[in-house]
Amino acid sequence: xxxxxGQEFGVGNAEDRVIELNGVWKTYRMGDQDVNALAGVDLQxxxxxxxxxxxxxxxxxxxxxxLLGCLDRPTQGKYLLEGQxxxxxxxxxxxDLRLKHLGFIFQxxxxxxxxxxxxxxxxxxxxxxxxxxxxxxxxxxxAALVGLAERLGHRPTELSGGQQQRVAIARALANNPSVxxxxxxxxxxxxxxxxxxxxxxxxxxxxxxxxxxxxxxPEIAAYAQYQLVMxxxxxxxxxxxxxxxxHAQKSVVQA
Ligand code: ADP
Ligand code: MG
Numbered sequence: 001x002x003x004x005x006g007q008e009f010g011v012g013n014a015e016d017r018v019i020e021l022n023g024v025w026k027t028y029r030m031g032d033q034d035v036n037a038l039a040g041v042d043l044q045x046x047x048x049x050x051x052x053x054x055x056x057x058x059x060x061x062x063x064x065x066x067l068l069g070c071l072d073r074p075t076q077g078k079y080l081l082e083g084q085x086x087x088x089x090x091x092x093x094x095x096d097l098r099l100k101h102l103g104f105i106f107q108x109x110x111x112x113x114x115x116x117x118x119x120x121x122x123x124x125x126x127x128x129x130x131x132x133x134x135x136x137x138x139x140x141x142x143a144a145l146v147g148l149a150e151r152l153g154h155r156p157t158e159l160s161g162g163q164q165q166r167v168a169i170a171r172a173l174a175n176n177p178s179v180x181x182x183x184x185x186x187x188x189x190x191x192x193x194x195x196x197x198x199x200x201x202x203x204x205x206x207x208x209x210x211x212x213x214x215x216x217x218p219e220i221a222a223y224a225q226y227q228l229v230m231x232x233x234x235x236x237x238x239x240x241x242x243x244x245x246x247h248a249q250k251s252v253v254q255a
Contacts, residue, residue, distance in 0.1 A: 017080075018101075018178055018210050019045035019068060024077035026063050026233075037063035039233035040077070047178065050205045051212045052221035055230030061214045062183070064230065068212060069181050070098045082178065099128055103172030107184040109164040111156040111171075117143065118152040121170045128175065135174075142170045146200060162193035169200060180204065182213040186220055198223045 026038040037060050045051065053061050066072045067079065070086060073094075079086045082101055086094060104110075111120050118139050125135035143149055146166040156164050165185065172180055185201070186194030202223055205211050213224065221227050227239040 016046050017044050018047045018082060019043070019212075020078070020080040021067075021074075022078040022080075024067065024074045024079060026060075026067060026072070027075040036233050038067070038074070041234055043228075043235065045179075045210060045212065047210055048205070048208050049210055050201075050223070050225045051228055052224035052226070053212065053214045053228045053230060054216055054218075054221055055236065059230040060233040061230055063233075065181055065183055065212070065214050068179075069102055069104060070094050099124060099175060101177050101179060103175065103177040103180045105165070105168050105172050105180060105182040105185045107187040109156070109161075109168045109188075111164055111167055113156050115155070116152065117148060117154050117156070117159070117167050120156065120167050121174055123171060124174045138174065139170075142173050145173070146170045160193070161189050162196060165189065165193075165197050166200065169197075169204075173204070177209075179210045179212065182211065184215055185213060186215070186217070191219075194220065 021041050021043040024038055024041045025036060028035045028037055039060075041064070053064060055061055063072070067074060070081065073079070073086060081097060084097065086097065089097065112123070115123070118136065121143055122135040122139040125138065126132070130138075140149070140152065143152055146169055148163065148166050148170060151159065151163060151167075156167065159167065165188075169180075169185075180201070182201070186197050189197060198220060201211055201213070205225075211224070213220075215221050222241070225240070225242045227237075227241065229236045229238075
């Protein structure tokens, strides 16, 4: 394993970078105090890489993921997504960028209980105005990809936690985004189910997706290529695990 600081890390061609943060600050005003949730973060994410972000509570993980997910803008500094500076986009353009480039996976799955599996999966396609027939076809093939072909007519409450997370992953894939953002994707699952979800993410990574996941579990972080640890709103360390096998490294990682 190799240790890098955030600044040294991430050399490579500009076109290989799907995400670039330059001197990014996120400051919250609390009464008469400023809280720097992010304090000058520099980071480059190569296309097709797989990241796990961890760090103690309050270190800035959620702020970072919200920012990467274009749910928020930096107070200061630059965020380039697919080469586009998000500071110069309107709110509408920002949600277009989200729909086009990003897929979201949450700890609580965030499925719509009244909708079937198929309807949940294709929801982002309707927001994009894609033809319903095409959307349904795409929904079916993605459902098959995540192992849900037999469950298309079910509602989320009729599914196990692991199956619900598969629906959420399928929904995140519907737009064929370049980046998947996952916030504690296995946090509500037992170990075996969590491992099967991680194996699905590894498979998606092998197919070329860029994956950025927040997790506080070392066994889950061990699936990623790069382990990024946050501390006080900045990057404390990045550990490169690319020379290790995803699965094999689980047993050797130091908790
Ligand atoms: P983590 O997800 O690692 O626990 P957060 O990104 O949620 O950390 O928070 C980082 C810091 O920013 C914390 O000190 C937190 O209290 C503060 N913070 C986060 N969101 C807000 C907010 N909306 N208003 C004020 N302070 C916030
Ligand atoms: Mg958090």
